[in-house]
Amino acid sequence: MEKVFMKGCEAVAEAAMRAGCRYYAGYPITPQNQVPEYISRKMPKLGGVFMQGESEVASINMIYGAAVGGTRSMITSSSCGLSLMSETIGWLISAELPVVIANFQRGGPGIGDIGPTQQDYFQATKAHSNGGGRMLVMSPGSLQEAIDAVFEAFEKANKYRTPVYIQLDGISGGMMESVMMPDAISDEEVAALKQKAKEEWAVGKMEGRERREIVGGADSGLPLQTLNQKLEAKYLEMEKNEVKYENYLMEDAEYVITAYGIGSRFARAAVNILREEGYKVGMIRPINIYPFPFEAYDAIDYSKVKGILSTEMSIPAQFIHDVQIAVKGRAPVYNYSTSGGVILDAVEIANHAREMMK
Amino acid sequence: MKTVYKKPECIGNKKPNSYCPGCMHSIVVRLVAEVLEELNVVNSSVMFAGVGCDGNGAFGYLDIDTVISPHGRALAVASAYKRCNPENVVFTYQGDGDLIAIGCAETMHAANRGENVTVIFVNNAQYGMTGGQMAPTTLAGMKTTTTPYGRDPKADGAPMHVCEILDTLDNPTFLARGTCTDPKNIIQTKKYIKQAFQNQLEGKGFSLGEIVSACPSNWGLSPLKSIDFINEKMLPEYPLGIVRDR
Ligand SMILES: Cc1ncc(C[n+]2csc(CCOP(=O)(O)OP(=O)(O)O)c2C)c(N)n1
Ligand code: SF4
Ligand SMILES: [Mg+2]
Numbered sequence: 001m002e003k004v005f006m007k008g009c010e011a012v013a014e015a016a017m018r019a020g021c022r023y024y025a026g027y028p029i030t031p032q033n034q035v036p037e038y039i040s041r042k043m044p045k046l047g048g049v050f051m052q053g054e055s056e057v058a059s060i061n062m063i064y065g066a067a068v069g070g071t072r073s074m075i076t077s078s079s080c081g082l083s084l085m086s087e088t089i090g091w092l093i094s095a096e097l098p099v100v101i102a103n104f105q106r107g108g109p110g111i112g113d114i115g116p117t118q119q120d121y122f123q124a125t126k127a128h129s130n131g132g133g134r135m136l137v138m139s140p141g142s143l144q145e146a147i148d149a150v151f152e153a154f155e156k157a158n159k160y161r162t163p164v165y166i167q168l169d170g171i172s173g174g175m176m177e178s179v180m181m182p183d184a185i186s187d188e189e190v191a192a193l194k195q196k197a198k199e200e201w202a203v204g205k206m207e208g209r210e211r212r213e214i215v216g217g218a219d220s221g222l223p224l225q226t227l228n229q230k231l232e233a234k235y236l237e238m239e240k241n242e243v244k245y246e247n248y249l250m251e252d253a254e255y256v257i258t259a260y261g262i263g264s265r266f267a268r269a270a271v272n273i274l275r276e277e278g279y280k281v282g283m284i285r286p287i288n289i290y291p292f293p294f295e296a297y298d299a300i301d302y303s304k305v306k307g308i309l310s311t312e313m314s315i316p317a318q319f320i321h322d323v324q325i326a327v328k329g330r331a332p333v334y335n336y337s338t339s340g341g342v343i344l345d346a347v348e349i350a351n352h353a354r355e356m357m358k
Numbered sequence: 359m360k361t362v363y364k365k366p367e368c369i370g371n372k373k374p375n376s377y378c379p380g381c382m383h384s385i386v387v388r389l390v391a392e393v394l395e396e397l398n399v400v401n402s403s404v405m406f407a408g409v410g411c412d413g414n415g416a417f418g419y420l421d422i423d424t425v426i427s428p429h430g431r432a433l434a435v436a437s438a439y440k441r442c443n444p445e446n447v448v449f450t451y452q453g454d455g456d457l458i459a460i461g462c463a464e465t466m467h468a469a470n471r472g473e474n475v476t477v478i479f480v481n482n483a484q485y486g487m488t489g490g491q492m493a494p495t496t497l498a499g500m501k502t503t504t505t506p507y508g509r510d511p512k513a514d515g516a517p518m519h520v521c522e523i524l525d526t527l528d529n530p531t532f533l534a535r536g537t538c539t540d541p542k543n544i545i546q547t548k549k550y551i552k553q554a555f556q557n558q559l560e561g562k563g564f565s566l567g568e569i570v571s572a573c574p575s576n577w578g579l580s581p582l583k584s585i586d587f588i589n590e591k592m593l594p595e596y597p598l599g600i601v602r603d604r
Contacts, residue, residue, distance in 0.1 A: 022442070023438065051437070053434065053467075054463050054464070054467040055463060057464075058463065058467065059434075061434035061438075062435070062437060063438070064428075065435035065438030066439065068439060069439050069442050069443045069446075071443075203425055203439075204402075204443055205401060206400070206401040207401045211421050211423055212423050213423070213425070213426070214424075214426070216426070217426075220373060
């Protein structure tokens, strides 16, 4: 464990290699270019492989290729880059391959612009590809959480044999914070992880076992309905075990501000401003956005709470849909959101909250 | 009694192939199986099949570890696998739609990087699996289900010559084109396939064997007439032989 002052992109890159990532592929796109740049410098020294794909489509398929052999792999990109990866993300879910995918969100729809947003909420949690597949989606609110999420993402990817998605943003990629960087896992551990995958499911030496086939869909032994039932059981398992959220000053709250990821930092500051003014305001912050923490909103004392302000960096607002489903009409839900690189502002959030509390 | 010919051990044990009668995919897969056995690499080989009759038919019929790649992406998938697992023998098995239409970029760049993999490329001048639509390799004037009046090179593009296109790049090692119309050509094609694998074992880099093949079902021709079509129409456009050998 060492204390370092690092930029978000580089911190994620460093954390991935320390967590045993030995394959990275990606295609340049702002605001995450420092990830491939950093990994291209360091990965060869670790005996791993860095490849710059000729597109995001090629890059995510390279990840598929590394993963089928049991190598810990990660890919990063931003927004429209993730759209290009969509088909193969479905294959990774369906073929049950443990990889880590991180999105440093920029604007949209289309190429949008390069300003930071949270504009890819639906893409990350509902529709990253055809077929309704799901994967664990983490949404760190600080660089420390981002680093911890990278380690955890590889663990969970292995545990559930699924891609795990880390939803970041242009602010997190570019900002610097001081963080505790965990120690690297040893080369022996990295080798043992790959060995275990080879023993259990990866393709490679066939000596002494039946042939294996990996395909993102039905295979010769598994009809699609059976496969989808198996995958659904895994989603339900994740919904049971992987709910993660933070309650901030909720004990006596009469109003709630809810936000996730980078947006929650401004929401927290707004809660602090309002508390100083004597308002009883708390915050609910989903840390994993799939599975969504419905229980956090069920635990609200609706006899006391008179309104909920949902805030995010997306126009139209997207996160608010899950909030509304979670609240089930038990309190009015208000929205304040920004887009196109306009960063949420604590003072503005507080203004909207005061409006709600009038 | 002397055994003159024997089916390779590594095909048809678990599953029959699903190719139509007269489809040359079945010959090509058999040649691949023979070569893997002769080079003693059956247990260390991984096939990265494309999406099409190519991958579908070989899937499970060829009794080796198999990865199906998203349509067109086999060479991106195989490149990464080989880099991470250089001890394995890696080959893609792709059709013309897979390799040079939707997968054009992946093919060009894997070749340009000189990836140490083997490519088996089955050119049957159209999309077999989806019912005979135009491919980049469809001949000028050839009728397909999406060129009902014949392919018009001015509007639909002209036939693409994969070996010759890749020959403009610095890094490919071996590019050759064969066919399976008669025993002589089958033996020659097998030599190309074997060299494409041998090169990989020697670490020589990107090696591609193109096989001009018949799709009797979608061509609307009998298997025998399909062979005539290859000889009379396909081979003048796609001449046989080694395009590059380094
Ligand atoms: C992304 C995507 N687009 C389209 C298809 C439909 N599709 C399946 S096979 C195929 C064409 C196969 O043609 P080719 O690669 O020439 O192989 P052949 O069947 O002729 O051997 C297409 C278009 C698909 N599976 N995935
Ligand atoms: S449709 Fe054509 S390519 Fe496909 S199996 Fe039949 S003959 Fe072969
Ligand atoms: Mg074809």
